[in-house]
Amino acid sequence: METRQQQLERAVQAALASKMENIYFVACGGSMALFLPAQYILDRELATPSFVYTANEFVHREPKGLGADSVVVLCSHSGTTPETVNAAKLAREKGAITIAFSNEVGSPLWEAAEYGIQYDWGPESDAAQSNVGMLFKLVFNILNAKAPNEKYERALNTITKLKDILTRNKEQHEEAAKAFGSAYKREPLIYAMASGSCYGPTYAFAACLLQEMQWVHSNAIHSGEYFHGPFEVTDYDVPFVIVKGLDETRPLDERAEAFCKKFSERVVVIDAAEFDWTDVGEDLRKYFAYLIVNGLLRQYADWLAEHRGHPLSVRRYMWKMEY
Amino acid sequence: METRQQQLERAVQAALASKMENIYFVACGGSMALFLPAQYILDRELATPSFVYTANEFVHREPKGLGADSVVVLCSHSGTTPETVNAAKLAREKGAITIAFSNEVGSPLWEAAEYGIQYDWGPESDAAQSNVGMLFKLVFNILNAKAPNEKYERALNTITKLKDILTRNKEQHEEAAKAFGSAYKREPLIYAMASGSCYGPTYAFAACLLQEMQWVHSNAIHSGEYFHGPFEVTDYDVPFVIVKGLDETRPLDERAEAFCKKFSERVVVIDAAEFDWTDVGEDLRKYFAYLIVNGLLRQYADWLAEHRGHPLSVRRYMWKMEY
Known part of the structure; x- marks a missing residue:
């Protein structure tokens, strides 16, 4: 084979x-x-x-x-x-x-x-x-x-070192992910926001981790689109998870974060600039950020599931019936 | 000029x-x-x-x-x-x-x-x-x-007749739009769903009409993606507005509707197959459906705004500050 x-x-x-x-x-x-x-x-x-x-x-x-x-x-x-x-x-x-x-x-x-x-x-x-x-x-x-x-x-x-890179960054984020799970466990809706290469994992967080595996309402808003409609839902009690990548579209995420934090008290930020970048050359970090983000969003969802007593494996429809 | x-x-x-x-x-x-x-x-x-x-x-x-x-x-x-x-x-x-x-x-x-x-x-x-x-x-x-x-x-x-086509279809939908406004006025969240050429106006409905102009939480779910995550949020009291187009992707909308209606009691359907198609050749209807959908979704939002006492023109951030 x-x-x-x-x-x-x-x-x-x-x-x-x-x-x-x-x-x-x-x-x-x-x-x-x-x-x-x-x-x-x-x-x-x-x-x-x-x-x-x-x-x-x-x-x-x-x-x-x-x-x-x-x-x-x-x-x-x-x-x-x-x-x-x-x-x-x-x-x-x-x-x-x-x-x-x-x-x-x-x-x-x-x-x-x-x-x-x-x-x-x-x-x-x-x-x-x-x-x-x-x-x-x-x-x-x-x-x-x-x-x-x-x-x-x-x-x-560098990709051969992905496991170690992920492990280090998950360790770095363990306390933050745990705090997120505890603080957001009663939220019926959590928005997610990102752009560029980090939009993909953020879409998966909203659609698969929150909607599918937690039955929590969500929407992966594009950081650039935020200002052209969605930002009007922002209020002191509306929760957002904002991902700030390291690629060319990072300014979009920074702008969305700055605005969102002014009007919502429920903003969690995952910032690729603060990741542990050991073993990753500076010019490659923009390509690797979404890989780490992908792992971290899973970690955040794991802790949300833990605090909600709703395992990520639970489904009510998927694989249980014809559709 | x-x-x-x-x-x-x-x-x-x-x-x-x-x-x-x-x-x-x-x-x-x-x-x-x-x-x-x-x-x-x-x-x-x-x-x-x-x-x-x-x-x-x-x-x-x-x-x-x-x-x-x-x-x-x-x-x-x-x-x-x-x-x-x-x-x-x-x-x-x-x-x-x-x-x-x-x-x-x-x-x-x-x-x-x-x-x-x-x-x-x-x-x-x-x-x-x-x-x-x-x-x-x-x-x-x-x-x-x-x-x-x-x-x-x-x-x-045919596009030169768009005004009449829209007028007839708005008349046809006036009672349904009014009923939607009344029945959904207390919903804090309304999902929208569509695919193909009707996804665009449905995205605008979610992001601009609901989120921006009504401060109602929303997400334009793609009818094909619905079954790969988002459908797990479906429950008897979760509202959906489903658009069924007439183009090649219509089977996606039909499938989403059939499932959604089984588990939610709050489903509103806008079905292009039921539009007044006077003046539009049968083979052209798939190209014109989204134009009518676009007008109807505005009409539905108008009635929602009316029943909520929240005019579509109200903003709290847009055009009011730097962002």
């Missing part, structure tokens, strides 16, 4: 051997959310157009740009998400290169896509081998092949 | 004379929301990649695909939105064709962009001359030039 590294290399080779006129990232919920930072990085570094679609929109919309010169990257943890499997089938019918990330070799998604990349999962696993880690490697391998740059090589070296 | 039609023609000519390797739609809040259906239609009809960005994300992200072969379409009602003005400046520096929609000739956005298209506004105005009407004409003129089709010409003829 192929190693993960071999799977990755085969997928990268296939993408590079194609015209790669465009790149579609297609998945649902949390898997879709992890594609958003990848699209941000590509948007910054490569002129090739890239898009993120929730799978069922992709399948029904059937973008006219999708064709034999497209690369379609998909992800489903179990590999059974029907919408994502259908997206892989559609993309393959159109002749696109299809690359699927999944925890499950041999799953329906794995079979539907031409190239599979298996990832690791769970508290004991190596974060560099996780969904975000393997996707990071796909993106930076493509970038490095398209326009070789020692910065990309350092990024690929 | 140029007529609106002349402004439009000049902008279309400029776009067509360029390589138009990609199209960026850039604005904030409600103006950004009205670009989303345009991007949907282009995605369906044209292989040229098109994108929608909130203006400040666009300015800071500075997508690498932006350049001399790009067309950048912007919109600001007053023409003073600083983020959008900056986006126009950036796009122009990069040599892109810049086309700005605004209610105000001579506004900062008007001056920053190379081509201006002035639109009409207000209850007495002709909807075909409004922001959505003029944008519709831009999109279908470009499509018709790229791949002439009598369907596109009929769409352009």
Whole structure:
């Protein structure tokens, strides 16, 4: 059987051997959310157009740009998400290169896509081998092949240290996450806010951790959009979790934080500038911030779940019925 | 002075004379929301990649695909939105064709962009001359030039009847909108849900009409994403406004409605299949649904405002301070 590294290399080779006129990232919920930072990085570094679609929109919309010169990257943890499997089938019918990330070799998604990349999962696993880690490697391998740059090589070296980087930052945030869980446990609604490469994990926090796993109302407001409508809901008792990234859009988060804190007394900030950046070169930090944010938001949700006595594993509909 | 039609023609000519390797739609809040259906239609009809960005994300992200072969379409009602003005400046520096929609000739956005298209506004105005009407004409003129089709010409003829189409549908929905205002006036949170070309107006309903103009918590959930997280918040007393469009993604809305109605007793549905379609050819209805939805959601918000005694014009922060 192929190693993960071999799977990755085969997928990268296939993408590079194609015209790669465009790149579609297609998945649902949390898997879709992890594609958003990848699209941000590509948007910054490569002129090739890239898009993120929730799978069922992709399948029904059937973008006219999708064709034999497209690369379609998909992800489903179990590999059974029907919408994502259908997206892989559609993309393959159109002749696109299809690359699927999944925890499950041999799953329906794995079979539907031409190239599979298996990832690791769970508290004991190596974060560099996780969904975000393997996707990071796909993106930076493509970038490095398209326009070789020692910065990309350092990024690929640094990703191997992701587990330690995450561990240090989770330790740093443990008290804050615990305090968040206690102080916000009775909130029926918690807004989240971010921009740029950190918008993806923040969307997953709102949709998957808060709405799905805590039954807490939420909305991932874009820090730039905040001032064009949503900010009018801000009041002394309206809770916000604001993520400040380190990439080019950080000024948007800073502006949203400054305003929000003036009128709400319930603002929690996760600031990538304050992370423990040991082992990460200064110019690479903007690429790594969302990976740490992703881990920290899970930690904050873990403590919220603990204080609410509502485990993150509880569902009332998901996997329990037909829908 | 140029007529609106002349402004439009000049902008279309400029776009067509360029390589138009990609199209960026850039604005904030409600103006950004009205670009989303345009991007949907282009995605369906044209292989040229098109994108929608909130203006400040666009300015800071500075997508690498932006350049001399790009067309950048912007919109600001007053023409003073600083983020959008900056986006126009950036796009122009990069040599892109810049086309700005605004209610105000001579506004900062008007001056920053190379081509201006002035639109009409207000209850007495002709909807075909409004922001959505003029944008519709831009999109279908470009499509018709790229791949002439009598369907596109009929769409352009039909848009001239938009005012009557809207009037008839508003009359049809008057009682339902009034009932919504009364029945939902005490809700602190109302979710909205849609997909495809109707997602844009639904986003504007959540962010601008509910959050901004009513201080009601909201989130425009994508009907396809609903099942991958957000649906777990559904309960008997959680209110949803669901929009069912008529384009290719309608099955997503139907599925979301069927599930949502099983577990919530507070579901309001706006169904484009039930609209008064007089004067609109059957094959064109999928393109016109979002225009009617846009008008109806405003009508629903008008009645909510009436019953809440909170006029849509009230603000606490917007335009009242620096932010």
